[in-house]
Amino acid sequence: MIFRTKSGKYCIDARIRKDGKIVHRRETIACSKEQAKARLEEIKAEIRAGRPLESSLKSTDISTFKELIEFYRDKSPKAPFSPEYDKKVIRLRDEFNSVSLVGFADRFEAYIKLLRNAKKSAATINRPIEIVRAAFQVAYSLGMVKGNPITKTRFPEIKEIPRDISLSLEEKNNLVETARNNPRTVHIADALNFALQVPVRKSELVNMRVKDIDLFSKCIRVHNGETKNDKGTDKPIPPDMIDFFMKRKKEGKPEDPVFCRIIKGDRKNRTGENYKVVSLGDFKRAWQTVKEDAGRPDIRFHDTRHISATDMVDAGTPERAVMDVAGWNTNMLANYYHRNNKKSLGLVQFKKSNCEPVVNTIEKQGS
Structure with a gap:
């Protein structure tokens, strides 16, 4: 019997006569009527087979994916999450929302299959799996669900191959100048110049405030909770940007964003009744314009983090120092970030050989 x-x-009330006795089981779940009917047949089959309920939830606890995610955000040992991670969690919550946890694994498997067929990157496929698996695990460890259906066997993660992207000095200068010369993208020119020299995430970049500029130490502070690992760090100010940071420190209010855009008022003189400074926000469209106009549509903004870290190491900065600036706990340089090995190639020495080249030998035989 099913009733709403x-x-x-939907309340699913299953009654089966087995061995001369009535076996009764009941579940209350959030789903469609068709899903409730399907679940009723599953419960009956489980009773006849003598198996325990395989539902991954209790009838009085979490029943929808939205409830699971909200429980994860509240009870996870890592909560509160960093803004960037929480954004990914919320995106998944909105994707599945009120989908019932009964049969959720099948629905999620179809979703991952779509990502694979669309040839999304390994990271794009792995992150949702990691988040959903972690959410189920937290709920399971606290007794809110009966198991974790997102197993490593059924949902294996794809090996992530690091992107091998590099930019020459001329290409980096070209990107910055392209942004600066276009009225629609000039507001991201300084941010781009900084990102190409200092390993920084986009979220860290747009959240930098004038009050965090330290001109004496020539750095800017990124506070706890604003980085990927939630640990604060100091970002060095590149020599060619000292004047820019001095100007922002002098003209900007303490809570103003360092990298910003001016709307209304007199933009040139930064005055006027309606003068307003706003954060860059998500400058995806402006960045798309810059990289296409500069002839490098293959570059992602996150690649600037890889490139600047690599350039720092090649310039002689100790790897530990680069890791501290980037905010990495593990040696990401060794695992994910490419190196410029051309300097090493210049040091390669070959042992002299007495063997004549094959081509010369053939020519002598022919003559």
Whole structure:
């Protein structure tokens, strides 16, 4: 028997006569009527086979994916999450929202298959798997669900191959100048110049505030909770940007963003009744314009983080120092970030050989 409760959920009441006795089981879940009917047949089959309920939830606890995610955001040992990670979690919550946890693994498997067929990157496929698996694991460890259906066997992660992207000095200068010469993208020119020299995430870049500029130490502070690992760090100010940071420190208010755009008022003189400074926000469209106009549509903004870290190491900066600036706990340079090995190639020495080249030998035989 199936009936709908006042809360909008379906109550599934299964009764089966087995060995001369009536076996009764009941579940209350949030799903469609068709899903409830399918679940009723599953419960009956489980009773006949003598198996325990395979539902991954209790009838009085978490029943939808939205409830699971909200529980994860509240009870996870890593909560509160960093803004960037929380954004990914919320995106998944909105994707599946009120989908019932009964049969969720099948729905999620179809979603991952779509990502694979669309040839998305390994990271794009792995992150949702990691988040959903972690959410189920937290709920399971606290007794809110009966198991974790996102197993490593059914949902294996794809090996992530690091992107091998590099830019010459001329290409980096070209990107910055392209942004600076276009009225639609001039507002991201200084941010791009900074990102090409200092390993920084986009979220860290747009959240930098004038009050965090330290001109004496020539650095800017990124506070705890604003980095990927939630640990604060200091970003060095590149020599060619000292004047820019001095100007922002002098003209900007303490809470103003360092990298910003001016709207209304007199933009040139930064005055006027309606003068307003706003954060860059998500400058995806402006960045798309810059990289296409500069002839490098293959570059992602996150690649600037890889490139600047690599350039720092090649310039002689100790790897530990680069890791501290970037905010890495593990040696990401060794695992993910490419090196410029051309300097090493210049040091390669070959042992002299007495053997004549094959081509010369053939010519002598022919003559």
